[in-house]
Amino acid sequence: MRCQRLVTLTGAAGIGKTRLALRVATHLRNVFADGAWLVELGAVGDAHLLPHTVADTLGMCDRTDTPVVTTLTKHLHGKQLLLVLDDCQHMLDACAALVSTLLQAVPKLRILTTSREPLRVPGEHLLTVPPLSVPGSDPRRAGRGLAHDEAVRLFADRATANRPGFSLNPGNRTAIARLCRRLDGMPLAIELAALRVRALSPAQILDRLDDYLDTLNAGSQVAVPRLQTLQAAIGWSFTQCSDQAQRLWMRASVFAGGFDLHTADAVGTGNGITSAAILDVVTELLDKSIITRCGDAATIARYRMLEPIRQYGLDKLREAGEKTTIMRRYCQYYLRLAEQGEREWFGPHQVKWCARLRAEQANVRAALDSYLTEPAAALTGLRIAASVWFYWTACGCLREGRYWLDRALALNPQPTPARAKGLWVNARIATFQGDLPAAEQLLSQCLALARQLDDRHALAYGTQMLGIAKLLTGDFRDAEALLQDAIAGHQANQELNCLTLLARVQLANAWVFQGNLERAVDLCEDCRAVCHDHGECWAQSYALHTLALAEWTGGEWDLATVHELECLRLKKTFNDTMGMTLALELLAWITAEQGAGERTGVLLGAAQRSWQDLGLPLFGSSYFMAHHETCVKQARQICGDDEYANAFQYGYWLTLVEAADYALTGRIDPP
Numbered sequence: 001m002r003c004q005r006l007v008t009l010t011g012a013a014g015i016g017k018t019r020l021a022l023r024v025a026t027h028l029r030n031v032f033a034d035g036a037w038l039v040e041l042g043a044v045g046d047a048h049l050l051p052h053t054v055a056d057t058l059g060m061c062d063r064t065d066t067p068v069v070t071t072l073t074k075h076l077h078g079k080q081l082l083l084v085l086d087d088c089q090h091m092l093d094a095c096a097a098l099v100s101t102l103l104q105a106v107p108k109l110r111i112l113t114t115s116r117e118p119l120r121v122p123g124e125h126l127l128t129v130p131p132l133s134v135p136g137s138d139p140r141r142a143g144r145g146l147a148h149d150e151a152v153r154l155f156a157d158r159a160t161a162n163r164p165g166f167s168l169n170p171g172n173r174t175a176i177a178r179l180c181r182r183l184d185g186m187p188l189a190i191e192l193a194a195l196r197v198r199a200l201s202p203a204q205i206l207d208r209l210d211d212y213l214d215t216l217n218a219g220s221q222v223a224v225p226r227l228q229t230l231q232a233a234i235g236w237s238f239t240q241c242s243d244q245a246q247r248l249w250m251r252a253s254v255f256a257g258g259f260d261l262h263t264a265d266a267v268g269t270g271n272g273i274t275s276a277a278i279l280d281v282v283t284e285l286l287d288k289s290i291i292t293r294c295g296d297a298a299t300i301a302r303y304r305m306l307e308p309i310r311q312y313g314l315d316k317l318r319e320a321g322e323k324t325t326i327m328r329r330y331c332q333y334y335l336r337l338a339e340q341g342e343r344e345w346f347g348p349h350q351v352k353w354c355a356r357l358r359a360e361q362a363n364v365r366a367a368l369d370s371y372l373t374e375p376a377a378a379l380t381g382l383r384i385a386a387s388v389w390f391y392w393t394a395c396g397c398l399r400e401g402r403y404w405l406d407r408a409l410a411l412n413p414q415p416t417p418a419r420a421k422g423l424w425v426n427a428r429i430a431t432f433q434g435d436l437p438a439a440e441q442l443l444s445q446c447l448a449l450a451r452q453l454d455d456r457h458a459l460a461y462g463t464q465m466l467g468i469a470k471l472l473t474g475d476f477r478d479a480e481a482l483l484q485d486a487i488a489g490h491q492a493n494q495e496l497n498c499l500t501l502l503a504r505v506q507l508a509n510a511w512v513f514q515g516n517l518e519r520a521v522d523l524c525e526d527c528r529a530v531c532h533d534h535g536e537c538w539a540q541s542y543a544l545h546t547l548a549l550a551e552w553t554g555g556e557w558d559l560a561t562v563h564e565l566e567c568l569r570l571k572k573t574f575n576d577t578m579g580m581t582l583a584l585e586l587l588a589w590i591t592a593e594q595g596a597g598e599r600t601g602v603l604l605g606a607a608q609r610s611w612q613d614l615g616l617p618l619f620g621s622s623y624f625m626a627h628h629e630t631c632v633k634q635a636r637q638i639c640g641d642d643e644y645a646n647a648f649q650y651g652y653w654l655t656l657v658e659a660a661d662y663a664l665t666g667r668i669d670p671p
Helices: 017-028 047-057 068-076 089-105 150-162 173-182 187-198 202-216 226-239 243-252 261-268 275-287 307-319 323-344 350-359 361-372 375-387 389-394 398-411 417-432 436-453 456-472 476-492 498-513 517-534 538-553 557-574 577-593 597-614 622-639 641-652 656-665
Strands: 006-010 036-040 082-086 110-115 124-128 292-294 302-304
Touching: 006 017, 017 036, 017 082, 017 110, 036 047, 047 068, 047 089, 047 398, 068 089, 068 597, 082 089, 089 110, 150 173, 150 187, 173 187, 173 202, 187 202, 187 226, 202 226, 226 307, 243 261, 243 275, 243 307, 261 275, 261 323, 275 302, 307 323, 323 350, 323 361, 323 375, 323 389, 350 361, 350 389, 350 557, 361 375, 361 398, 375 398, 375 417, 389 398, 389 417, 398 417, 417 436, 417 456, 436 456, 456 476, 456 498, 476 498, 498 517, 498 538, 517 538, 538 557, 538 577, 557 577, 557 656, 577 597, 577 622, 577 656, 597 622, 597 641, 597 656, 622 641
Parallel strands: 006 110, 006 124, 036 082, 082 110
Antiparallel strands: 292 302
16 A cells, blocks of 8 residues: 555455445555545445535535536645545546646545446556455465354354354354355355344355346356356345335435434335334344434435445346336435425424435435436425525535536526526526626526516525625625515515525625624614524524624724634534635634734635635635735734745645634633
8 A cells, every 4th residue: 555556446246345445444544644534435426426425525615606526636745635525436547637636736646446347547556356265265374273264254243243152153053164165255245144043043144045046047056156156145134034024125225325213114015014013124224134224323314225234125126117117206306405404494394404405415315316317207306405595505515506406407408487587597506606707697587587476585596696696796885785675575474494594694784894884783783683583593604704804804803703603513413614714814804803813823724725625715805805905914013924925835735623612711722
């Protein structure tokens, strides 16, 4: 690993590539200054989302309109880390292109991949993962005893875990040895077989496996080829499941990113499985290791299948003629989830909705991709992409939201209310990426379509988004007028939600920029009161930010600090990367006024690094940039160029979360 910058572990499904990669990463994580990072690709169905998935794993901000690969190379520049890309075989070309780019651009980067096929990238070093050693397979082990064979040890370990008191003994050694040879030393196949010790002896397991394999091969005496061994072992496990467990195995295989009891019920019940039985059936699949529990034990239990097991289930679902029906049910569930999330976003459950959508992200992607590859269903895909605006906006996923909305809008040129909504949602994303020309073009289409359809809701939201764009380009009077029109439209439509409250906050911003501080403070306080009454936190955080901005402008620095720190605490709960960066920036301005030059330097360094990931610093606003430059000059005058440079550099290399912790607690002391 020290000599090779790219190593690919190859081998058949179930051979143990992932397990070996994890062991290598765990062993070497302290060797690399910036650690080892595992990127799981099995649930990523769209090759375009490969760089997004890597960026998400690395904890990067996800809002810039710069190509994701470019942002990745900037983020990794100067870092020394090991990147593990697991399950590359279903997107070989995309993985090869990304790996080549990253290795060329980041000299200290090392990459370990797992794949059933080579990536065929220059400099790739291939290691074929062999099956576990079985009795008689390695002459060097002769005379060392059966327990020294890897396959036997794995069987014994898993059997003991499933039946306490089990042991390797003279009565079962021969059967276990034959069983491990029969399964060609395939780790996953051996683990599945070892589960049977709860009810059967090793000899009985071997007999039943032999019978199954003989049936599978129509009585042929030719051994099952190694590439089919795992499939045979999984198939045998399938025959050992109850009828209900078989049905749920097949139906749950449509979940790209795991599932919980609720989603298993929504997608998997009916035609042989009742809601009342779903817990018992899930428990049976857990007991047989068809599914495993994943995630934090303190959160709602989620389950996943290893990819070979999931693919087997999909094949059986297709054979049963149920795939179309179950996929339709699956996609409809995520449409309902998206629209429910939008309805409930204004209220006390926002943090839970962020966590839920993050857990379901792979499934939402799969549903979107399914809808957007069927022309007749593309409009539904647009509905999902626009409904989860709150997730794209509040939880650090704007770049991915832009991808789906661009794709969905291109497939839905017809004049519909869904298109009008998609246009203003996409314009909102483009605005905060600093891509104001694209935002204005999208809004021009949105407003024209809203008038054509007499869609008063789209007209109000489109007007609001245009007001934000004008605010950032410095057209404060136009921004004020547009935002007042939008607020009047929302009131006429009797809409009260996060976005309609944000229209008021944005109007308060326009007043701050024009020096109308008292009006801005009063409006922000009114918004905070409404948020408090509804248990709402996300819009409240923006009200706090604008309130602090007004107080800083008016010289009330202590009060501005209190409000901006509270804003930052709320932003951190959502992983609102843009909001956190704005808060760090304003805290630097406040701190400079208070004469703390070194702290100002740290905050500015942290904000600068984050702005680079976000895209256009401070959205390209001349108002914000002028105050930023003043802050830099103040900090240099307070502590001198050298001390400022050291503090700035320290802040620059903090992660966004570390920078937020520093701002909130001061426990991370600059050198």
